[in-house]
Amino acid sequence: MADVDITSQTMDGMGPHGTKVGLLRVLGPAHVWALGVGIVLVGEYMGWNFAVGKGGAYAALIACWFAGILYSCVAMIDSEVTSTVASAGGQYTQAKHIIGPLMAFNVGLYLVFAYTMLEAANAITAGYLFSVVAQMTGHAGDLDQRPFIILVIMFLAWLNYRGVLATLTFNLVITAIAFCAIIILFLSTSGVLGGGIMEHAALFEGHELPYGWIGVLAAMHFGLWYYLGIEGTTQAAEEVRSPARSLPFGTLAGIMTLLIAATLTWFMCSGVLPWEYLGDGVNGSVAPLFDTARLSGSTGLLWLLGFGTLFATLASANGCINDASRAWFAMGRDKYLPGWFGAVHPRYRTPYRSIVFLVPIALIFALGAPLDQVITFSILSGLLGYTFMPLNIILFRRKWPLDTIKRGYEHPFHPIPAITLLAICSITFFAVFLGYGTQLVAMIGFYIVVSLWFHFWRYRFVNRGAQFTMPWPKPRGY
Amino acid sequence: MAHYVPPKQGKASQLFDVIVLVVLTVGALFVPLWLGMAGAAKTVAAPVTEPTWEALGQNAAQAAKYEALGYTPESAHDLILARFDYSFSAGALLTMIAVILLYYFLILRFSEMEYREVISEKFGE
């Protein structure tokens, strides 16, 4: 009886492998853009400014552009691989087919943690925003931020639970508003329209490079935050109508949007806020674009950027829930994690158990840990993922040269992007080491322990040959 | 080559695996915090006893911004003077590099072993 309403659906999800309930293919390239940019854009509204704190304003700009190069490489490499491996799980599935199961398990965890921590960071920021608005509207005493933090996570999880199309359409709308808010703020404060309020020269005087050049290196740590999460577009692969075309298009359009938004954000905030204030995202400027609007003296801009910040955090948390649950789901489906997680909701067609399971995890971190620690946890997981990508593409091209598999997109200048990416990742590891070395070692220690756990215990539940699902020829050299 | 048939995992065992993962995750973030080892604490190396904007190294434009943000020299003192300490020992750096390399060596090594098995089962010997 259970099959009746499912079989009445179209071909979607009715694959020949015996799939009775699969994810629904409904998304277009605009949704991919919204998923990618939506997750990341919050990085311009908060978090990137820790880079200013680690090295000063110029260091943050240099970091912004170097991280931009890093992510352009990521986007190109990812687009090529994903245009052939179109499956929920994204880089996890890529790793499984190209490098091997243990790498895939690690990559899957990178994804889940990078996104779940980012989601927690977003909820913290949203809670803070509510408390600022409460203060501005004359609330006596401190607002209890917890109910708002929980509400953000609950509401978005609920939205995700109910279906992917509504979730990402919601994301498209609020991401577009948040992006427009940045552009409008730029136009009205930079002097392009009317008088500008930028004072770069006076504000930088005497504080050009407060830590010297090592500060520039150190700033790379949070420089990633301008773009972190853009690689998440691949998670939608199983829900996009034509993945081979939409995914590269949405991803590359996304990185271009972000390069513009990141540079404009740096320009505005550093021209209005003193670097010590801007660079302290805990005691100083939690939401730098919002603070910039505050100093512009315009109430209209203040509300616009207030809503921009709120929407950006919601869009990001929303995308994170989407991506983290897809990765968790994909690992469950392969029995890398308990197979119970590999379930799809028969009506909403979402990985509902993974979505619900990750809610309390996000809450633990959102309610229990300080913002910069949460961000560092997220960045480190992301960084480990980016270090995997060059290995991935080099092996991909070696095991399946261009003439053996048809790719939807071939990235140019191989292997230069891979080598550049690897080099910038090494620099960023060093940058994280400066100031956050303990977390780095703790994090890697964690991954070593779970890797051993996977290899010696968990892997016994995994089907060997069946997990290789792509219709590819045998890899060279095996 | 004979196909590997994985054992069916029971409910309790599945639950246990999830608990292990969650404990490890929460541990990785909170243990450094609890031990007070989480770095990144900024400290004020040289406090100024009677802070004025000049004494804090702020020019007129910078001071004006701080006032617009609602700060006085006293309340902005810690915010302005706190700095990271980037000095590190070669030993700590080498440890980090060794840990990262060990990690990648480990996963690439094990992955390759597992991957060969996958390929030989999938494509036959």
Place this chain on the structure above:
Amino acid sequence: MDLWNWLEYGAWGLSALLGLHMLVDWLKTDSTYSEDVLTSSREGELEAMAEEHKAH
């Protein structure tokens, strides 16, 4: 009690409601459908479908 105090209670309430809705729906779904149907999703259907299409 001002507006924000009410909003705080509202947020607690709404969170609980949304959480409860997910929980109820989850339990209902799990008891209505068999585990085989729920976890029948397989990776790489699109690729397999494209292949099958060619074969016909």
